[in-house]
Amino acid sequence: MRRLSAPTALLATVLCLAAVAPAAPAAAGVVPGDEAPGFTLQDTAGRTHALADYLMDGKVVVLEWFNPDCPFIRKHHQKNRTMDRTFAAVKDSGVVWLAVNSGAEGKQGAGLERNRQAVDEFQMTFPVLLDPEGTVGRAYGAKTTPHMFIVTPNGKVAFAGGIDDDRSADTLGKTNHVAAALGELLDGRTVSVPESQPYGCSVKYKEQPAK
Amino acid sequence: MIPVPRRCRSSILPAALVLPVLAGLCGCRGPAGGDGQDAQGRTQLPVRVSVRPAATAAVPGRPLTLVWRFVLGRGWHLYGPARNDSGYPPAVQLLLPEGWVAGDLQWPAPERLVLPGDILDHVYHDELVLLQDVTAPAGSQGEGADGADGAEGGEVQIPARIRWLACRDMCVPGDTTLTLTVPVAAEALPTDAAQDVLAARSRLPATPPGGALDWTWRAETLELVVPGATRLTFIADQDCGRLLDAIADADVRADRMSLRFRPEPGGPGPARGWLRKEDSAGRVAVYRVAIPGPEGDRPVNPSGG
Numbered sequence: 001m002r003r004l005s006a007p008t009a010l011l012a013t014v015l016c017l018a019a020v021a022p023a024a025p026a027a028a029g030v031v032p033g034d035e036a037p038g039f040t041l042q043d044t045a046g047r048t049h050a051l052a053d054y055l056m057d058g059k060v061v062v063l064e065w066f067n068p069d070c071p072f073i074r075k076h077h078q079k080n081r082t083m084d085r086t087f088a089a090v091k092d093s094g095v096v097w098l099a100v101n102s103g104a105e106g107k108q109g110a111g112l113e114r115n116r117q118a119v120d121e122f123q124m125t126f127p128v129l130l131d132p133e134g135t136v137g138r139a140y141g142a143k144t145t146p147h148m149f150i151v152t153p154n155g156k157v158a159f160a161g162g163i164d165d166d167r168s169a170d171t172l173g174k175t176n177h178v179a180a181a182l183g184e185l186l187d188g189r190t191v192s193v194p195e196s197q198p199y200g201c202s203v204k205y206k207e208q209p210a211k
Numbered sequence: 212m213i214p215v216p217r218r219c220r221s222s223i224l225p226a227a228l229v230l231p232v233l234a235g236l237c238g239c240r241g242p243a244g245g246d247g248q249d250a251q252g253r254t255q256l257p258v259r260v261s262v263r264p265a266a267t268a269a270v271p272g273r274p275l276t277l278v279w280r281f282v283l284g285r286g287w288h289l290y291g292p293a294r295n296d297s298g299y300p301p302a303v304q305l306l307l308p309e310g311w312v313a314g315d316l317q318w319p320a321p322e323r324l325v326l327p328g329d330i331l332d333h334v335y336h337d338e339l340v341l342l343q344d345v346t347a348p349a350g351s352q353g354e355g356a357d358g359a360d361g362a363e364g365g366e367v368q369i370p371a372r373i374r375w376l377a378c379r380d381m382c383v384p385g386d387t388t389l390t391l392t393v394p395v396a397a398e399a400l401p402t403d404a405a406q407d408v409l410a411a412r413s414r415l416p417a418t419p420p421g422g423a424l425d426w427t428w429r430a431e432t433l434e435l436v437v438p439g440a441t442r443l444t445f446i447a448d449q450d451c452g453r454l455l456d457a458i459a460d461a462d463v464r465a466d467r468m469s470l471r472f473r474p475e476p477g478g479p480g481p482a483r484g485w486l487r488k489e490d491s492a493g494r495v496a497v498y499r500v501a502i503p504g505p506e507g508d509r510p511v512n513p514s515g516g
Contacts, residue, residue, distance in 0.1 A: 143297060201297055202296065205328035
């Protein structure tokens with residue numbers, strides 16, 4: 001019987017698994033319990049941020065999908081300092097907060113210059129990472145700005161959804177789900193509300209060619 | 212003589228003059244010289260809101276229908292009261308006189324809008340007309356012109372706050388207040404808004420007639436069959452059970468659809484929302500559906516992820 005070479009055997013195994021693997025649902029994205037998709041992105045100051053590096057350092061990582069011209073982002077960064085205050089309460093406890101802008105070039109709130117201005121305008125204490133191709137946003141299933149995810153040091157998604165339950169562009173909800181989840185995680189407890197419905201403006205993704 | 216009520220209008224500044232940060236009151240008129248209408252006569256402002264009663268007065272004990280009209284600028288949309296990935300629907304808050312009651316806003320079915328990134332919303336373009344009934348308590352007469360209670364031919368003032376989010380390539384929240392002046396009288400005549408009521412009512416969803424719809428649960432999948440349909444669209448309410456993939460499952464060119472629901476502790480579903488049916492002749496019927504889950508009906512938290 002003819003034997004396959006190692007690379008061919010590996011390729012054959014991958015093709016075979018692909019053939020039998022169930023078709024992924026049309027909607028991508030993560031839910032609590034999933035492995036968090038890895039990424040490496042640059043921020044507005046040109047620094048590189050890799051999720052893997054933070055996790056290896058044992059950090060809890062908060063991801064906030066961001067668009068400086070979205071009224072819901074302004075609700076939480078200007079009218080109220082929700083994001084800044086939530087981060088300030090935990091920043092010395094091994095938590096990293098990263099804003100991610102997955103808006104395509106030319107769309108509202110996108111681009112290096114606009115986001116560099118926003119860091120100053122909102123006096124942000126955490127960086128804005130640029131994802132103009134929308135690769136990271138789509139991998140997480142980020143739909144709105146803001147849309148929040150919390151990743152634990154073991155690489156799992158512990159929370160996904162809206163920061164609170166008030167879908168308006170001005171008032172805050174009664175419960176800050178991200179603050180509550182971070183409190184439980186830092187106490188070594190399971191997150192009791194791992195999901196909430198995200199709300200806000202739609203993420204301004206790049207159009208993709210029709211398949 | 213039966214008094215004719217005043218029309219109440221409100222408009223907001225053109226989008227170019229409204230900073231995205233503004234979520235306060237925008238009760239100003241547009242630029243002098245007109246509404247900035249396009250070649251088709253449609254307004255260039257994001258949204259103009261007005262309200263008109265369908266009768267010349269409120270007759271105590273009888274509902275008076277209010278016609279709320281939102282006219283949108285080209286390319287802008289408002290959100291429906293559905294499970295949307297983004298935005299929020301218009302809201303009307305009335306400060307009613309004592310004893311008055313207001314019914315819920317009555318909504319036509321919104322349209323699907325799928326955006327890059329698999330973002331699914333349900334929206335209205337061009338114009339949204341909502342109906343709402345208000346009823347004065349039996350025996351009320353309203354305040355007289357001299358401010359004295361009980362005077363015949365009196366009227367009441369009803370402050371209203373209207374909020375919405377209009378989006379296009381950006382989102383602009385709207386927030387305006389206006390005051391309805393409603394005469395109270397023993398008799399009333401239809402106003403010209405009564406025609407709008409008829410038109411709006413024809414666009415409201417209906418209860419599916421017998422035989423129009425059949426359904427079966429198979430584990431977490433709801434299979435719907437609508438004889439005669441060539442296209443079916445399901446628009447989930449905010450308190451509908453969560454669908455696994457509304458983009459793929461909830462709009463099909465067939466007479467049947469399979470809606471996959473996320474597994475939940477109390478079982479999948481319920482399925483609540485609008486069901487739009489189109490047939491081979493292009494006729495459209497829109498139904499309201501409320502199908503309990505296989506484990507029975509259960510409340511769903513609209514804020515649940």
